[in-house]
Amino acid sequence: MRTETERHSPSNVPTAAGEAPHTSLTATAPGQIRVIKRNGTLVSYDDSKIAVAMTKAFLAVEGGTAAASSRIHETVQQLVEQISATFHRRMPSGGTIHIEEIQxxxxxxxxxxxEHKVARDYVLYREEHARLRAQSQAPVEPHPSIRVKKSDGSLEPLDMARLQVIIDEACAGLRDVDGALIREEALKNLYDGVSPDDINTALVITARTLVEKEPDYTFATARLLLDKLRAEALTYLEVAETATAAEMKSRYAEALPAYIEKGIALELLDPALAQFDIERLGEALDAERDAQFTYLGLQTLYDRYFLHDNDTRIELPQIFFMRVAMGLALNEDDINARAIEFYNLLSSFDYMSSTPTLFNAGTLRPQLSSCYLTSIPDNLHGIYGAMQDNAMLSKWAGGLGNDWTPVRALGAYIKGTNGKSQGVVPFLKVANDTAVAVNQGGKRKGAVCAYLETWHLDIEEFLELRKNTGDDRRRTHDMNTANWVPDLFMKRVFEDAEWTLFSPSDVPELHDLFGTEFEEKYTQYEQLAAAGKLKLHKKVRAADLWRRMLGMLFETGHPWITFKDSCNLRSPQQHAGVIHSSNLCTEITLNTRAGDEIAVCNLGSVNLAQHVAEGELDLDKLRTTVTTAVRMLDNVIDINYYSVDTARQSNLRHRPVGLGLMGFQDALYKMDIAYSNNQAVEFADRSMEAISYYAIEASSALAGERGSYSSFEGSLWSKGILPIDSIELLAEHRGHQYIDQDRSQTLDWDSLRDRVRDNGMRNSNVMAIAPTATIANITGVSQSIEPTYQNLYVKSNLSGEFTVVNPFLVHELKALGLWDQVMVNDLKYYEGSVQKIDRIPDALKAKYATAFEVEPRWIVDAASRRQKWLDQAQSLNLYIAGADGRKLDLTYRMAWYRGLKTTYYLRALAATTTEKSTIDTGALNAVSANGSATQAGPAAVPQACSLDDPDCEACQ
Known part of the structure; x- marks a missing residue:
């Protein structure tokens, strides 16, 4: 087969021996992309030549019949558009690419x-021509001909010795990473007059293309990127023009004081940071920890987290972690010792604060909290006041959960105007547009979730808010939605009974009732409606409404299903109010009240994988981590900037925090346990029990040091009722026949109950498992409690495209002698699944089953075991392959029956898609606009939770 992809010049003849290998050209014009040919010359990018080459490749395989030609033309056009879009997305301001990268x-x-047959022939063609070029061309030593263009316009020879040092440092300690290969391939992308930035770009691009063959190249790529970052930040801070990794052991200590001084002068940092012993903190910075970043993790920090001045980064990784640590230690008695303690926890990746804390700690506006929950009142002034609160909270990077149940339904009487209400939906449209208009500090999209109870008369229209059809004025395409489901509705579904919908203006008590009190009052209202004393109501079959809920969830990804009674009956704070909704990501369950109670939660996550050593959970290390983490979270409450006074008052009154976890799947790998296994369920139980025990213990110890939160008396804590004990309260109200939740325990909970009663609690709520989409990327582990998405895939986000490979799988396959290019191609073909690759042993197939290959019952059972220890909830995605109505019904009934408080996204593949998905959307892991891979067609391919869609990042 013949291809002409490399014909981006008048001739496609390889450079002959003796020809000048590089031609000096002026800088690339803004927006223009140029191609570096194999002989080093630069030519303009021309996608028509790609089209010609691809067409010939197809013809060589499929022949030139009329029918084939028509399909080939259409297919080639689509593929070329995708390729060009990739380059323009990577380089919106122009740049250079090598001919090999195009291929x-x-x-x-x-x-x-x-097009696997065409691709196979294309690969063989490239390999053959590479071999022929190697035979026909004499080795060319490029460095005498490559000069670097400095900022003043002068040219100097490329420093090959320094280049080798940077590459050697990047590869140090990494298995099967070839520094010579990076060097030689990167040199092909250099040309005379190249800028220092482009040298680094060539190194980074070269290394990252090798990640799919060897996962450790991700660390090498990150270390190469660090060379650019060091030059950028150190030059700005006037410490040095550049530095190697070895030199940073001393440079960090020099850079920190310069950073603090300049950051304060630029009004980027809080002047209070100057009170620290900067010299002592500088000595504590550990330069070697820079080496633990993956490429995705460091690029994410570089693009979105590091403070900058006019787009010049002034932070380095360890300075970044120290800035966050200093910002969280401002109110401590020994601020320097605590800052170092907090720094060590963050920079070791044992624990990571949530995104708002990382964004804003130590700055002039330290909005450190992750999420806010509000209740919307049933009056125009209150509704628009809540909109303003939403805007202010979103501005400073808070995710929002709004309880809309109090707002009267469509057709309800309005006394003031003697008219009828338009219902809740028009106001939801305004809330949707507010979230779009006010993004989160210019750093990410505004994000909000609207909650509505299942008895609300507008619930049927609420279910359709995310549909792409119908009146667009009654659609909210950018806002998340969730059902707030009472137990009585689920019982009616089980019993195949009727369900009555009301306007909250007619049944005002229902909003604040739960458990048996709700059931009694709801039944009374049904009797009044049956007697004709409530005109505005509607009877439906509960099972029919349940099916519509599941159908919309499958079709649009919304509304999510969350359970009102389990949230309230197991809440430690039920004496002080009512939980009316969860938050943006369904893990926060705190009281709200319209007008005077905006709930606030502050999040951070233990990296569980960092606490597994030699196949066992290291409980001593976990206790140390959790103790420090709870202290950091409690500090957030006092340091936090509150853009809304009501949120401040609520947060200081109850002091809730949400300690969660991430890296659960990585921990299983390290323990040699498959996710679909009773051992995994048991590990979910025991690990969460330990985190719960240590978190409650730490909060109680803080209460002894700092005092209990003000509303402690009357709480379940004050009565000696811990989260594990509150399951019985739920069972008593719901009925024991409607709940099946394990209650086994292994630690000394009796002594902890006594301590809590004696010391009190510093925080009304202590635990919640958030999605950790971003901070898991930063630390290089699996998200939250998720099973592995795919073992090999491409992740796209604002920072670019990243090849993600499961390093645990690769290292095991290498040990068996099974890792080669054929295996890479097989994983690509089977979209990251190992199940149909015959030569992989069955034990590995079980261990490395991907999210859609794990039966939902294992995910639910593990979640149930965690839920018993949590005083809040968990952000639980459900993955269902071969999804149909029966499977959805069974899974969500099971979630309720097992005692879960909430569920999050449904990741469903219809039965027609599970055999083998094909891709015609132009993007690997294509997904619908709402973020859930639920289309029942052949193009439906799952996507991992990304930085930008869905908006779970608003939590972490």
Whole structure:
């Protein structure tokens, strides 16, 4: 097969021996992309030549019949558009790419498009021509001909010795990473007059293309990126023009005081940071910890977290962690010792604060809290006041959960105007548009979730808010939605009974009632309606409404299903109010009240994988981590900037925090346990029990040091009722026949109950498991409690495209002698699944089953075991392959029956998609706009929770 992809010049003849290998050109014009040919010359990018080459590749495989030609033309056009879009997305301001990278993209596009025969021939063609070039060309030593263009316009020879040092440092200690390969491939991308930035870009691009063959190249790529970051920050801070990794052991201590001084002068940092012993803190910075970043993790920090001045980064990784630590230690008695303690926890990746804390700690506006919950009142002034609160909270990077149940339904009487209400939906449209208009500090999209109780008369229209059809004025395409489901509704579903919908203006008590009190009052209202004393109501079959809820969830990804009674009956704070909704990501369950109670939660997550050593959970290390983490979270409450006074008052009154976890799947790998296994369920139980025990213990110890939160008396804590004990309260109200939740325990909970009664609690709530989408990327572990999405896939986000490979799988396959290019191609073909690759042993197939290959019951059972220890909830995605109505019904009934408080996204693949998905959307892991891979067609391919869609990042 013949291809002409490399014909981006008048001739495609390889450079002959003796030809000048590089041609000096002026800088690339803004927006223009140029191609570096194999002989080093630069030519303009021309996608028509890619089209010609791909067409010939197809013809060589499929022949030139009229029918084939028509399909080929259409397919090639689509693929070329995808390839060009990739380059323009990567380089919106222009740049240079090597001819080999274009051919890599052609190969990838063919694989993604399902054109595997063409792709195979194309790969063979490239390999053969590479061999022929190697035979015909004499080795060319490029460095005498490559000069670097400095900022003043002068040219100097490329410093090959320093280049080698940077590459050697990047590869140090990494298995199967070839520094010589990075060097030689990167040199192909350099040309005379190249800028220092472009040298670094060539190194980074070269290393990252090798990640799919060896996962450790992700660390090498990150270390190469660090060279650029060091030059950028150190030059700005006037410490040095550049530095190697070895030199940073002393440079960090020099850079920190310069950073603090300049950051304060630029009004980026809180002047209070100057009170620290900067020299002592500088000595505590550990430069070696820079080496633990993956490429995705460091690039994410660089693009979105590091403070900058006019787009010049002034932070380095360890300075970044120290800034956050200092910001969280401001109110401590020994601020320097605590800052170092907090720094060590963050920089070791044992624990990570949530995104708002990382964004804003130590700055002039330290909005450190992750999420806010509000109740919307049933009056125009209150509704628009809540909109303003939403806007202010969103501005400072808070995710929002709004309880809309009090707002009267469509057709309800309005006394003031003697008219009829338009219902809740028009106001939801305004809330949707507010979230779009006010993004989170210019750093990410505004994000909000609207909650409505299942008895609300507008619930049927609420279910359709995310549909792409119907009146767009009554749609909210950018806002998340969730059902707030009472137990009585679920009982009616089980019993196949009727359900009555009301306007809250007619049944005002229902909003604040739960458990048996709700059931009694609801039944009374049904009797009044049956007697004709409540005109505005509607009877439906509960099972029919349940099916519509599940159908919309499958079709649009919304509304999520959350359970009102389990949230309230197991709440430690039920004496002080009512939980009316969860938050943006369904893990926070705190009281709200319209007008005077905006709930606030402050999040952070233990990296569980960092606490597994030699196949066992290290309980001593976990206790140390949790103790410090709870202290950091409690500090957030006092340091936090509150843009809304009501939120401040509520947060200081109850002091809730949400300690969660991430890296659960990585921990299982390290313990040699498959996710679909009773051992995994048991590990979920025991690990969460330990975190719960240590978190409650730490909060109680803080109460002894700092005092209990003000509303402690009357709480379940004050009565010696811990989260594990509150399951009985739920069972008593719901009925024991409607709950099946394990209650086994292994630690000394009796002594802890006594301590809590004696010391009190510093925090009304202590635990919640958030999605950790971003901070898991930063620390390089699996998200939250999720099973592995795929073992090999491409992740796209604002920072670019990243190849993600499961390093645990690769290292095991290497040990068995099974890791080679054929295995890479097989994983691509089977979209990251190992199940159909015959030569992989069955034990590994079980261990490395991906999210859609794990039966939902294992996810629910593990979640149930965690839920018994949590005083709040968990952000639980459900993955269902071969989804149909029966499977959805069974899974969500089971979630309720097992005692879960909430569920989050449904990741469902219809039965027609599970055999083998093909891709014709132009993007690997294509997904619908709402973030859930639920389309029942052949193009439906699952996507991992990304930085930008869905908006779970608003939590972490």
């Amino acid at each position: 890599d993209q052609v190969e990838l596009a063919l694989m993604r498009g399902g």
